[in-house]
Amino acid sequence: MIIPEFEYLSPQTLPEACALLAQYGDSAKVLAGGSDLLVKMKDGLMQPAYLVSLKNLDTLKAIRYQERTGVIIGALATHNEVMTNSILQEKYRSVCEAAHSMAADQIRNIGTAGGNLVNAVPSADLPPILIALDAKVRIVGPNGEKTVALEEFFLGPGKTILGNGEILTEIIIPDQPTTGSNYIKFGLRRAGALAVAGVASSVTVSQGTCQDARIVLGAVAPTPLRARQAENVLRGNKISQELIDEAGKVAAEESKPITDIRGSIEYRRNLVNVLTRRSLKAAIEKGHV
Amino acid sequence: MVTVMKKGKLHVVNVTVNGREHAALVKANATLLDLLREELDYTGTKKGCELGDCGACTVLMDGKSVNSCLVLAVEADGRSITTIEGLEKDGKLDRLQEEFINHTAVQCGYCTPGMILSGKALLARNPHPTERDVREAIGGNICRCTGYVRIVKAILAAAEANG
C-alpha cells in the first residue's frame, strides 16, 4: 500500500506549526502519532497535500500536575505514556485504563492522546472518560489560545470545533470533588478492537448519597454523549442497586446508536444499559479505579 | 526553521539500525517499513497488513515496540531502531530466540520477528512478567499458526532466565 504523496513540513515551534496550518487550510493535516491518519491515507480516505509534523514540539509530550489547574496531559503524550503515567495512575487510574483498552502495545506507543480527541472517531476511548472527568482542552491558534470544555469540542464524526490554524495542545483534568470514575468498553476481541459501546462515569458520593454524577457514552452517537437524564436519576439520591439499574435503563434510552458491522441499535442499547450499571458500580465502589 | 520535504523528492534520513548508522534517501511518503525492507534490506521485518492490525512489522524504536508500517521514515530521523536482525550478537542468539526454538514457538515464522520483538520490549520494561502480561504484550501480534500456546511459554521461559 502506498501513502499518497504530500509535502512534509516539520516546524520547530508551536507558532510555526499554527502558521503553516493557517496558510494551507484544509489541504493540510496535523501529523501527531499518525496511527489513524496514515491508515486513512493508505486506504485512500484522505489525501492531504501537506502534513505538518509536530514531532519537534517536545513540550507537548509531558504529563504534569499543576496546583489549582489540575493534571495536564500534553496532546502528544502517547497512549502508553498516559497508561503508565504515575500522576494519572494515582489520581485517575480510570484514564490510564481507558488508554490501556485501546489497540495494542505497538499502536499505543505511536498514537497520541490529542490525536484520539482530534480525530473525533465516535468509538474513541479517551473522550468519554475525559468528559466524565470534566476535562478541558487548550487550543492554540493564530489568534492566541483558549480553553474549552472537551464536551463542547466534538461536532460529529471527524468534526471538531478546531478552526483554521488551530492545534489542540493540552488536555486538562481539573481538580474535582468526584470520588470515583471508571470507563468500560465492550469490544469484540480482547485486543485491537474498537468499542461497540463504551461507557464512562464519574460520581461524587457522600455518605451513601450521590451528590453528582456524569455519565458519558461512546460509540453510540455521532459524538461522545452525556447521558444527562441518567445522571439526573442518580443526583441527590441514595445509592442502591435499583437506582443504578434505573440509570442504566435511562442511559440506554438516551443513547443514539446506529447499526453497523459491529452491532445493531438494539444490541448497542443493551450494552449501554449493562455497561452504565457496571461502570457506575465500579466508580462508586472502587474510586477512580 | 521549518524542515520541508517536497513531494516526490528524495531526502536524507539518518537512522541507527541495530547499532549501525545509516543515511538513507527516502521520499516523504515512505514508511519506516519501506525504508527498512526496500532501502536497507532488513527483510526480517515483515509486511502483513500494512495498517497496524497484525504486528508482523513490529520493530523497536528507541526501545519501544511500534508498527513500522505506521511510522513515516522521516519521523524516524535521528531515532534508534532494533529489528530482528539486531538480536543475535556475535553468532549468539538472544535468549528469546533460543526459547522460541526450544519451545517450538515457530511454525510458518512470518509473525516470529514481530513476536520476538514484542517479547523483547516486554522483558525490557518488565523482567518478570506474568502469563497475562505476556499475552497483553503480544496482543497486537497476530499468529495464525500456533494458537499462541508455545509463544507464551517461550517468552515466559526467557523471562525465567532473568532470574
Add this chain to the structure above:
Amino acid sequence: MSQAITKEFSVIGKSVPKIDAREKVTGRAKYTGDLKVPGMLIGKILRSPHAHARILNIDTSKAKQLQGVEAVITGKDVPSTFYGISPARYDETILAIEKVLQVGDKVAAVAAVDEETAVKALNLIEVEYEVLPAVLDPLRAMDEEQPQIHPQYERNISVEIHQNFGDVEKALRESHVVRTDYFHGNRATHVPMEPHAAISKWENGKLTIWSSTQSPHYFQYHIARVFGLKMGDVRVIKTFVGGGFGGKLEPSAAEYVGAALAMKTGRPVRIVFDRKEVFFHNRGRHAQHIELTTGVSKEGKILGVHGKYIIDGGSYTSLGIASAYYAGAMLPLIYEFDHFKFDCFRVHTNLPSCAAQRGHGVPQPRFAFESQLDMIAKDLGMDPIAIRKVNARRPNTTTLNDLKVNSCEFTACLDKAKEISGWATKKGKLPTGQGIGIGCGGFLTGAGYPIYRTRLPHASAVIKVSEQGDTVTLYIGAVDIGQGSDTILAQMAAEAIGINYEDVRIMSADTETTPHDFGAYASRQTLMSGHAVKEAGDEIRRQILELAAEMLEANVADIDIDRRVVFVKGSPDKMLAFENVANEFFIRKGPLVGKGSYTPPKLGGKFKGAAVGTSPAYSFAAQISQVEVDEETGQVMVTDVWDVHDCGTVINPSLLHAQVEGALFMGMGEAMYEQVVFDDKGKPLNANLAEYRVPTALDVPHVTSELVDSYEPAGPWGVKEVGEGATLPTMGCYANAIYDAIGVRMYDLPLTPEKVWKAIQGRKKATRG
C-alpha cells in the same frame, strides 16, 4: 488395541528443534516478498469495484505514458485459456475478458519500476463498466429471476450432488427420535500472515516462478497449461511460506498475472498482494446452509441421516467441487450408521470464490452434526458422551460410502477426554453461566486421488549421501508451509538410514531439483511423503549394510545401523563408522543414492463422487471445552479446551501438539469471531485485520492436547493425520458448551456476543440440559 512397537526409535518420536527455526527467529528466512531479483519490476493488478459488470472499454493509454511503467496489460494481451483447479470446471481467466464477477476481480495489470509508480499507473487506467444486477444471497441464487453469472451454469448451480446410501426414509420411519434442524455456516477465510506473493522470470523460453505456494506441482501443471508451455519449461520454487491453510493451493493472480507481465517485459516481475487482495482472492471456507435430519433408536443408535445443503461458492469454481463433496462424504466417518442421503447445491454468487480451508468442507457439517447429536441426546435423556460412544466408529470397518478405516481409537479418545476434562463432575453441574460441551471429528490422511487425473505417484524422494559420508541430503517435493514437514521428513530419513537428525539436509519443493510430490493439502505429507522417504532411506541402509557386510566379513542379516554406528549384532567390537562405509561406497561404486515413491492403494466405491473422502488412513478426535457466558452481553469466554487425538505414531511430539493447538485455534476463530461480510453491492466491509477479527493471545483458552495410543498400518512407522483434524470438533463443541451454560441453542456461526444475547432474549424459559 494398537500394535506393539518393539523397536525403540532413535530419531522419530523425539521433539527435535525445527530444521528451519534458526533462520526464522533471526529474520534470515527469505519469503517471496523479501527476494530481490536483478532487474525486477513490481506488478500491480487493477481490480473491479463492481460485483457484476460488463467491461465496455478499457483505456490504458495514459497509464502507458507514465514514466517508469514498463507494461500495461488487459484481458486482450494475455492467454484467454480458462483455468481452475477442479478439471471439471475451468472458468477463471488471467484477466477478465468480458465480465467481472466479483468486487476485486482482475481487470488489468501494470508492471513498473516500483510500487508507487505501479499504483499511480493503475489510477490512470480508465474502465467503462455496464453494471449488472448481482447475485449476493446464496439461498436465492437458484431463483429464476436471478441473473446468471456464468453462461454455462444454469440457475447458477456450480455442482449438484445427490447421493443415497441405504434406505433413509425407512430408517427415519423406524427411528425413536427424529430431528430436523437448520444450521448456518459462515464465510471464514484463511488469513495466512504472509499475503500471496510470486516473482516470475521469463528467460530463454523458460518461466521460473518463486512463490508462496502449497503445491509447486499443481502450480507448474496449471501455469504450463494456461501459457501453453511444456511443464519442463516452467519451474516453480517454493520459498519460505508464511502460512497457507488451503489458500495457496492453486496459483493466484500473483503467478498468472506476474508471469504474463514477465513475458511481456522480459524482466522479472514481483507481485505481492496487499491484505485486501488476499480477501478478494479468498478461496476460504464455503458458508454452508444445512438442513439436517437424523433418526436414532431408543438406545441412541443413529439409524439414518439426511443432509440437505446449499453452499455459497462465490464467483469461480476453484476447488469448490471437491469442497461440496467433502461436506457430505466425511459425515459417516466418525459414527457408524448405514442409511445416508446427501443432497447439495454449490451455487455461484458475485462474492469472492470459496474453496479449501483447513478441514476442507467438513467443519461446518460437523458443527451441525455435533450440535444435533447433543439435542438428540437431550431428547433421549442421554449423556452426550454416552450417545457418541454408542455410535463411535470401530477399527477395521468400512463406512457406508466405502471409506476403509484401519486404525481407529475414537472410543479411547472419548474416554480420555471425559476423564481429563473432569466431565463427570462438571456436566450439568457448573454454576449458571458456565458450561461444558463436547464435539468430535475425524479427517483423512491425504486424499486417495490427486486433484487432476494422473498416474504419477503421490510422493517421491531421493536421498543422496555425501561422498565423505558425513551428511545426507533429502530431495523431496513435499512442501513445508510452517507445519514442519521438512523437520518430520528429515527425522524420518535419519531414522530409516540409521543416522542422526543433525546429519540430514533437506532440499524441498522445487519442481526442477526435487522429485515430484503433490504438496501440502489434505494432511497428506507425513504419511505419503513419509512413505517415500522411508523407502529411500531403506535403500541407502540396504546398500550400506551390504558393503559393511563385505568390510566386516559378516552376514548382511547380522548387521545393524544405529546413530551412525554400523555394527554386527552381538559383537560390539565389530563395527564401522557410517561415514567410513559411505565413503568407501562412493569410492567403489559412485554416488550413494536411495529413492522411494508412494502411491496409495486403489480406494473407494463406484458411485459418483466416490473418490472424495478416500484416504489410506483417518484420524479421530474428541474435544471438550468449558465456557463462561456473560448473559447480559452474550459474551462467551472459552476458558479451557481438552483435545484428545488418535493420530497414530508420533514423529515429533512438540510439532504434533503445535498442530493441534493451531488447528483448534483456527476452529475457535471461525466458531466465535470470524466472518467476511459484504454491503448490498457485494463489497466486503471487513477486508482487513481490524474488522475481520482473528483471535489474539488474550482471547484464546487454555489448551490441553493429549493423545491415545495408536498405530496405523497404512502409514510409515504407523503415522497418520493431525493438522486439520483438530479444526473440526471445535464449533460444535463450543455451541454445546454454551447450551450447557445457559440453555440456549446456537444454530448460526459465528457465535458472536450479539447472536448469543439475542438467543437469550428469545429464550422463553431456560431449561438446563
